[in-house]
Amino acid sequence: MPRKRYIQAINEALFEEMERDPKVIVFGEDVELAIFGDTRGLLERFGHDRIRNTPICEATLAGMAVGAAVTGYHVVLHMMFSNFIYTGFDAIANQMAKLRLMTGGQIELPLTVIAGYGGGRSTAAQHSDTPHPLLMNLGGVNVLVPATPADAKGLLKQAIRTKNPSFFLEASGRGGDSGEVPDGDYTVPFGRAAIARAGADITMVAIGSMLKPALSAAEKLNLAGIDAEVVDPRTLVPLDEQTIVGSIEKTGRAILVDEARDRCSAASHIAAIIADKAFSSLKAPIKRVTVPNVSMPYAPNAESRVLPSEDRIVQIATDLVRSKQLA
Amino acid sequence: MPRKRYIQAINEALFEEMERDPKVIVFGEDVELAIFGDTRGLLERFGHDRIRNTPICEATLAGMAVGAAVTGYHVVLHMMFSNFIYTGFDAIANQMAKLRLMTGGQIELPLTVIAGYGGGRSTAAQHSDTPHPLLMNLGGVNVLVPATPADAKGLLKQAIRTKNPSFFLEASGRGGDSGEVPDGDYTVPFGRAAIARAGADITMVAIGSMLKPALSAAEKLNLAGIDAEVVDPRTLVPLDEQTIVGSIEKTGRAILVDEARDRCSAASHIAAIIADKAFSSLKAPIKRVTVPNVSMPYAPNAESRVLPSEDRIVQIATDLVRSKQLA
Amino acid sequence: MNPTNEQLVSLFERMTLIRLMEERLRADAGAGRLPGAVHLYIGQEAVAAGVCANLDETDWITSTHRGHGHFLAKGGDPKAMMAEIWGKRTGICKGMGGSMHVADLSKGILGANGIVGGGFAIATGAALSAKLSGNRRVAVAFFGDGAANQGVFMECLNVSTLWQLPLVFVCEYNHFCEFTPTVTVTAGEIADRARAFKIPCEVVDGNDVVAVWKAAAQAIEWARSGKGPAFIEAQTYRIQGHLESEDLFLAGGKYREKQEIEEWRKADPISRLAKLLVSMGVRTAVQLDDISTKIAGIVEDAVRFAEASEPADPELTFEVMFAGQKP
């Protein structure tokens, strides 16, 4: 399989889906010149009717996406940084997530919102949030957090073929990461976690951007004789509880790694599921490695202090496995 | 102690704090005639400079609260129904919750946002959300969920004396509930849970509106020989983890009752804390009684189907205690 | 251009249908027979009727929390609407939406909306959809004078003017935002905000259905012919309270004089149209009474249908959240 960059995989998915279906349109601020690179080249290929720059007005963009989707287009709305989701949050939380139920199921809402999330590049508090927990709580939107180029492409294509609103969250700092991407047309189904690394001693559930540090932590742990399984949920709504629970049943120990702030994070929620559904398999407390309940500071050293790190994962995993088994 | 209605306790807190401190101002849509009753009479007493109706523009109201607070007022912003928080979410999530950190601690943000939450009166999807999980995840705002008139008054007074932003969430359907309210001036500190009922067999953590069904469930369970402890966190940010963990250490079993949607709920988060910090005391899986991941339907029967009920709590608690002990 | 005589008669029929449906809702709400809040349109019928008479079934409208009139004017089924408000499974939204969310996609009714200002962007999206597909459809955004203070109004003026979208803004200046007189929360003239975009703007007597009809015919034609958006402000008056049983909320508070209501009753749009029809010799008073009697029968049928229908299906909540996906 050819290796491709994360952002390139996303770009390919957009190209292919726009080729496939003339009803797919893309809009957002600065999508024509593509500040992240993911929409690059679409304008030249598909023209202004199908991809266009918008004014800066997220409240309207999100609502417009709903209106265009309900009336027959598959809208891909690019919201740039995740923090701007808040600016359009009314239409997201009050309309997009609720309109289908409120109409008694009369409508379809084929729309995909793309936004970059997370820290690591000193973009400071207003450009570094990881907002999947808020979206997960809304109930009415899918939440996709691809960690690899292959999943990015496959999930985005799946999102664009789905009749429900989906948030496709791309790790802002990871556009350059590369990985193998299958040739040809394929999709990745929602709600199927991937076992990124099989292991026997402990399960790490690593979300999106956290897969990379979790995998390298697993390698380090391996040297110390600890065999970690790494589960990548890939989509948070829907969530593949079965694979997660299955892994804990095997290993008996869980660490949830999430770049969201800790309180009511995906890590919290997955911990709650495990504590409910895999309780009898648990040999140790369930641990979360998350961002503390603070805003992202600017200075690189302060930012590293709050972002989950490989070292922190290794430390906690080691403690967990070494500590007296409880069951 | 005199008995007072929930809404009356809130009204008293506003009166007393506005009397105490001339820098306390109240604004919001329709606060003069007080659609919920909580701001009733303030206009006659304090005049238009200190309480005023605003245009309908939540984005601006939330940002204006930040601007007025930073420059010396203690703002009480009434946002009516919690769903309208989303309309003002940019200023809440990107400014209110982050500004202090971003300025390196230069500012104080003495402001209180009031909003009614929850279902039960067929107000349908856009007027029934329970958004505390989203606010908890922001990191930068306190989240208060008083369940009793006494706590409502004491927490609101505390919020108005605090230099940090606080969301005071009142259960929309509970304005008429009455309870004993201490005479005279008092406050309820943030981050101290209340043991609403002491018990030995199982801990129910019941949030805000859920205290009432949890307490009545506890009475029913009592008849069945199950002695439930009911913990009311009172504030979700800050959260009194110690009292919650202490209770589980005593009972070994936990049910979290929350009117929020399940995914990334406060219930999830408290479950995660218990699974981490009280693991060795646990005798049974941790259970959540929450709203399923749907929008609130309109029809009364459909609404009851999704709201946590006394019966559901009793059922789950009974199963939990009766099932084989695991540790 | 003027409406033909037969068009005038059908306007009379439509307005009478709206009025009688709502008079009945008023009675049933007062008797406590309806779940949830009911916001009545009584006195404003000329606006919905006058505008929608110029629309095709395939055109789109977005409406407000006060949406019964728009629903019926655009051809929504009285039975299905009534059953919806009663929370029945035969309701247009199967009891999931209720009064504030009546929608019929097959009639281009994208929905009433519980969020003030929530319809602007949805209508803009629908207009974008029309423009892109070249189907010559038009979208109409109905909104209140209060909603004109939400920033999305300006955002959608900008986007629709910029892209020359077939969108008609219809502001119903009914003098109130809940219990707040609009004039106390609105600076300048609402129409001037639209004029700033140099689009066609008309301010008309909203209780004169002929005036509304003429302005709408022009605006809709303008939009349909690809020239971009247009704006109409219809000056009218909300005869009923903000919601039924508002006295309970007001607890003795007052925001308008009885006298003022009585003055406006004299300008009742239906009586005015009746007088016109009689004076023009199009119909006699007796003939008009016959029409009203016939329509009263339709209303009676609708109520009987609603009453006789089964309550909503609670399990449907889970089925309609997503298209082909579990919540």
Add this chain to the structure above:
Amino acid sequence: MNPTNEQLVSLFERMTLIRLMEERLRADAGAGRLPGAVHLYIGQEAVAAGVCANLDETDWITSTHRGHGHFLAKGGDPKAMMAEIWGKRTGICKGMGGSMHVADLSKGILGANGIVGGGFAIATGAALSAKLSGNRRVAVAFFGDGAANQGVFMECLNVSTLWQLPLVFVCEYNHFCEFTPTVTVTAGEIADRARAFKIPCEVVDGNDVVAVWKAAAQAIEWARSGKGPAFIEAQTYRIQGHLESEDLFLAGGKYREKQEIEEWRKADPISRLAKLLVSMGVRTAVQLDDISTKIAGIVEDAVRFAEASEPADPELTFEVMFAGQKP
């Protein structure tokens, strides 16, 4: 009224300080010495300087992501700003905020803001605060031509006009929103949106500091004397890219002609002012060079100070989130 000769000289000094600080930031950003994104104000100095010269230290401003100029013009300390951008603990925000968040409350600088349109409502809140306390302060909201498409602009025009708040809107029409020419996303004239509220509006040559100064003097006096808000549009040009190293983002894409930049360089506001000072005989060219040399020394000192300072204190993140409360 015209600025005095000495005022002109001090405008020259201030503009030169901004320019030289930013030229230095440009070099350091290019060399990869600065964390995060840097948005430069080069070419727009006359706006910040001309406006802020008419403000008292106790007046308030809100700024944008492009905020260095406003910070320095309002009297912010060059050393503390430079150290902030370098991510040092001696920074004005202790390294927590960075380039996009420079703020100095002691100078009335409520902060640069990473959210486009984020300053409007904060400034409105500050103006409300001024009005209520009768302290005769004024608030100025600086914002870009792109931000003028955010609905909060209209909302704040409405609120401030309605309540006659001492607020001055200053729109910097620099022709771009990131890589999008403003004209392609803006319908009509921005100033007309303000004119709709019948407040004083002036459109001035933003590269002519005298014109800016005069318009600002009038607008600020208007606001200070209790007459309500005023609006200024300053037409200028963004000489640098949207952010430094924008070529990396553009990957060969193009949104303007080099030629256009060169044309605007000829209208450089600092050279124009220098020419004026010389032609008026206020200072000789040599004297102006001396001033520039002196200011270059200040910049040099600021850089040395920043470089020599300790990195930010990561633990501070936890201390500054809240006032007197753990996160």
